[in-house]
Amino acid sequence: MSTAHTSADRPRTLAEKVWRDHLVKQGEDGTPDLIYIDLHLVHEVTSPQAFDGLRMAGRPVRRPDLTIATEDHNTPTLEIDKPIADLTSRTQIETLRRNAAEFGIRLHSLGDKEQGIVHVVGPQLGLTQPGITVVCGDSHTSTHGAFGAMAFGIGTSEVEHVLATQTLPLKPFKTMAINVEGTLRPGVTAKDIILAVIAKIGTGGGQGYVLEYRGSAIRALSMDGRMTICNMSIEAGARAGMVAPDETTYAYLKGRAHAPEGDDWDAAVEYWNTLATDEGASFDAEVSIDADALEPFVTWGTNPGQGVSLSESVPDPATIDDQHERAAAERALEYMDLAAGTPLKDIKVDAVFMGSCTNSRIEDLRAFASIIKGKQKAEGVRVMVVPGSARVRLEAEAEGLDKVITDFGAEWRFAGCSMCLGMNPDQLSPGERCASTSNRNFEGRQGKGGRTHLVSPLVAAATAIRGTLSSPWDLQNEGEAR
Amino acid sequence: MQKITTVTGVAVPLRRSNVDTDQIIPAVFLKRVTKTGFDDALFHGWRQDPEFVLNRPEFQGAKVLIAGPDFGTGSSREHAVWALRDYGFDVVVSSRFGDIFRGNAGKQGLVAAQVAYEDIERLWAVVEADPGIDVTVDLVARTVSAGALTVAFDIDDYTRWRLLEGLDDIALTLRDEAAIAEFETHRAAWRPKTLPIREPAESGSL
Numbered sequence: 001m002s003t004a005h006t007s008a009d010r011p012r013t014l015a016e017k018v019w020r021d022h023l024v025k026q027g028e029d030g031t032p033d034l035i036y037i038d039l040h041l042v043h044e045v046t047s048p049q050a051f052d053g054l055r056m057a058g059r060p061v062r063r064p065d066l067t068i069a070t071e072d073h074n075t076p077t078l079e080i081d082k083p084i085a086d087l088t089s090r091t092q093i094e095t096l097r098r099n100a101a102e103f104g105i106r107l108h109s110l111g112d113k114e115q116g117i118v119h120v121v122g123p124q125l126g127l128t129q130p131g132i133t134v135v136c137g138d139s140h141t142s143t144h145g146a147f148g149a150m151a152f153g154i155g156t157s158e159v160e161h162v163l164a165t166q167t168l169p170l171k172p173f174k175t176m177a178i179n180v181e182g183t184l185r186p187g188v189t190a191k192d193i194i195l196a197v198i199a200k201i202g203t204g205g206g207q208g209y210v211l212e213y214r215g216s217a218i219r220a221l222s223m224d225g226r227m228t229i230c231n232m233s234i235e236a237g238a239r240a241g242m243v244a245p246d247e248t249t250y251a252y253l254k255g256r257a258h259a260p261e262g263d264d265w266d267a268a269v270e271y272w273n274t275l276a277t278d279e280g281a282s283f284d285a286e287v288s289i290d291a292d293a294l295e296p297f298v299t300w301g302t303n304p305g306q307g308v309s310l311s312e313s314v315p316d317p318a319t320i321d322d323q324h325e326r327a328a329a330e331r332a333l334e335y336m337d338l339a340a341g342t343p344l345k346d347i348k349v350d351a352v353f354m355g356s357c358t359n360s361r362i363e364d365l366r367a368f369a370s371i372i373k374g375k376q377k378a379e380g381v382r383v384m385v386v387p388g389s390a391r392v393r394l395e396a397e398a399e400g401l402d403k404v405i406t407d408f409g410a411e412w413r414f415a416g417c418s419m420c421l422g423m424n425p426d427q428l429s430p431g432e433r434c435a436s437t438s439n440r441n442f443e444g445r446q447g448k449g450g451r452t453h454l455v456s457p458l459v460a461a462a463t464a465i466r467g468t469l470s471s472p473w474d475l476q477n478e479g480e481a482r
Numbered sequence: 483m484q485k486i487t488t489v490t491g492v493a494v495p496l497r498r499s500n501v502d503t504d505q506i507i508p509a510v511f512l513k514r515v516t517k518t519g520f521d522d523a524l525f526h527g528w529r530q531d532p533e534f535v536l537n538r539p540e541f542q543g544a545k546v547l548i549a550g551p552d553f554g555t556g557s558s559r560e561h562a563v564w565a566l567r568d569y570g571f572d573v574v575v576s577s578r579f580g581d582i583f584r585g586n587a588g589k590q591g592l593v594a595a596q597v598a599y600e601d602i603e604r605l606w607a608v609v610e611a612d613p614g615i616d617v618t619v620d621l622v623a624r625t626v627s628a629g630a631l632t633v634a635f636d637i638d639d640y641t642r643w644r645l646l647e648g649l650d651d652i653a654l655t656l657r658d659e660a661a662i663a664e665f666e667t668h669r670a671a672w673r674p675k676t677l678p679i680r681e682p683a684e685s686g687s688l
Contacts, residue, residue, distance in 0.1 A: 024658065024661050024662055024665045025658050025661045030638070030639040030640055031640050032640055034655065034658055034661070034662075036662070036665050036666075036669075038669075038673055038674065039674060039676070045512050045513070045559075046512075046558065046559065046560065048515035048516075049515070049516065049517045049560075052515075052516075052517075057652070059652070062662075064676075064677060065675045065676055065677040066674075066675060066676060067676060068676040073509075073512075074513060086513075088513035088514065089513055091513070091515060092513050092514075092515060095515045106676050106677055106679060125682075126674070127674045127676060128674075129673075129674050132673065132674065137558060137560075138557075138558055139556065139557050139558040139582060153558035153582055154558060154582070154585075155558055155559075155560035155563070155582060155585060155586035155589065156560040156561075156586075157560060157586065157589035157590065157651065158585070158586075158589070160652065161651055161652050161655065164652050164655075164656070165652060165655045165656060165659075165662060166662065166666075167655060167658075167662055169640075169651065169654070169655060171638070171640075203500060203552060203555055204551070204552045204555065204578055207578065207580070207581055208581060234556075235556075237552075237555060237580065237581070239581050239582065256682065257680040257681060257682040258674050258675070258676070258680055260672040264671065264672035265672075267670070267672055268670075268672045271670070303500055303502070303555075324499040324500075324550060324551055327499065328499055328500055331498075421504075421509045421557075422509060422510070423509045423510065423512065423513070440502075440504070440556065440557075442502050442504040442505070442556060443504070443505065443527065444504065444505075444508055444527050445504050445509070448508075448527065
């Protein structure tokens with residue numbers, strides 16, 4: 001995108017087109033471009049200091065009608081009708097409620113049926129649309145790129161900047177094509193694709209880039225699957241990941257509360273159809289993944305790039321050439337209490353977490369439920385299922401998934417970020433090991449001393465049944481053996 | 483924002499790569515609603531270890547942090563920058579930064595100085611050989627100096643200019659208010675709006 005403004009007619013990528021259509025003012029002499037923001041999502045953790053800044057400067061929110069807030073990061077997932085026990089959490093929630101009222105911002109509070117994880121709420125309301133720019137003070141804003149939007153996480157100063165001006169000064173990104181061709185085998189999911197991508201390019205490989213996920217395996221994914229992939233773009237270091245909009249996108253959007261209607265819908269689709277990367281457009285970098293060869297994937301370390309196929313063993317740091325990666329792997333194995341050479345399938349877990357903005361949508365819950373249905377969880381394993389939004393919870397209950405989950409012996413919770421980052425009471429204890437459908441296996445992320453293995457909902461389900469890291473393939477093998 | 487030209491002070495060698503923002507400040511500290519008071523939260527997990535470099539007496543009062551590659555990756559939390567600032571750091575030197583962290587740093591007067599990895603190794607060698615030695619970061623010349631060693635660092639021109647001038651981003655953007663208003667007049671009517679609230683068609687059936 002560094003050459004985005006040199007020619008009017010040259011072929012462009014999806015990202016370049018969205019950038020071009022939001023250019024308020026082009027930068028000169030090394031100053032950034034000024035980019036218009038279509039949708040600003042707000043939550044309780046990264047906004048209080050931004051509202052405070054506005055108040056101190058006497059500035060209003062420029063476009064409350066392009067802004068929406070929800071409570072998610074530190075809301076409880078049990079007894080949500082009671083006052084929040086943690087005093088600082090309660091203060092933060094109450095601060096958001098006060099700020100939303102004062103500045104005229106739409107807020108979906110705990111208990112409201114549109115409340116939930118900000119990256120689940122935007123799409124399900126139909127607010128996330130192709131070709132728009134979306135920001136939020138949360139790095140997983142990249143999720144919304146699944147619709148062909150340019151969506152990225154920002155810091156609190158930028159939150160204040162967007163509230164005040166509805167724009168951001170930004171330097172153009174470079175573009176990287178991630179080509180995923182082929183057909184996923186049954187039991188292999190969007191989560192396995194993105195974990196394989198991150199393992200391939202590394203946690204810094206996407207820095208400075210917008211990733212565009214392309215190819216037949218991406219086209220074949222549902223919107224929920226595409227969101228899972230775009231969600232974890234940040235774990236490869238990229239601020240944004242995108243998928244070109246197509247019929248799958250339109251079918252998801254049509255009829256949603258804030259999707260265009262009637263003539264507006266037709267006008268929108270006409271525009272959306274122009275967004276896909278032009279034939280002959282060039283990317284600054286390209287990476288290819290063979291979908292046919294993918295297996296269920298799992299992380300063994302403490303960053304999302306430290307992952308391998310579940311059929312493999314914990315790698316030996318001594319075999320890693322790069323000295324930083326070798327040192328990081330040594331530290332990771334120590335923290336994770338794992339020995340090199342251990343088959344991943346021999347690793348026992350204490351907990352399974354099914355949730356987070358990566359994997360808490362209705363399809364994720366359906367996938368999880370399809371594996372556990374009629375079975376019992378492994379003894380001694382704690383299994384927590386946290387839907388991404390109140391609406392997802394209602395939808396799951398309408399389908400009877402809650403019953404499948406509780407019959408299995410798992411906990412069925414209210415919506416929120418929950419154990420993905422342990423800001424609320426949902427945390428691992430020191431030394432506990434968890435198979436988690438979330439996005440970060442950082443040290444202490446799910447609770448101080450907790451050990452995280454990132455997995456897909458299918459692997460989470462199979463692991464909950466067997467008590468050791470497993471995929472649905474292992475369940476089939478067992479069935480055959482009997 | 484304060485203008486910054488040079489920073490001179492003690493430098494801490496943090497021999498770790500991939501220092502993500504969860505390590506810089508764990509999520510449990512994100513519940514505060516102020517921009518200050520985060521100094522105790524910085525590297526909270528690691529600081530429980532008495533041997534951790536920040537706990538060593540010779541590195542007290544440090545202003546410069548010299549870290550391995552991929553510093554500030556992960557979560558967008560600006561609290562990571564506030565915690566570093568509150569603790570007293572004016573500069574972080576690394577061979578590669580997380581993009582969001584780098585942006586946040588520039589807005590809070592924290593210099594994110596990117597140097598070649600070989601130079602990180604050389605800087606570590608100097609400050610470890612002589613712990614507590616003063617290091618000077620010169621934003622005008624874009625150099626980091628420790629003892630006899632001087633290495634160049636990268637920072638983008640725009641961020642450097644704002645740091646040197648101590649400029650507030652919002653005030654800068656509001657100079658272009660007319661261009662923003664003009665852009666808004668062309669924004670297609672079907673682009674999404676959060677207000678007025680529209681109920682989903684299936685509302686109530688769920």
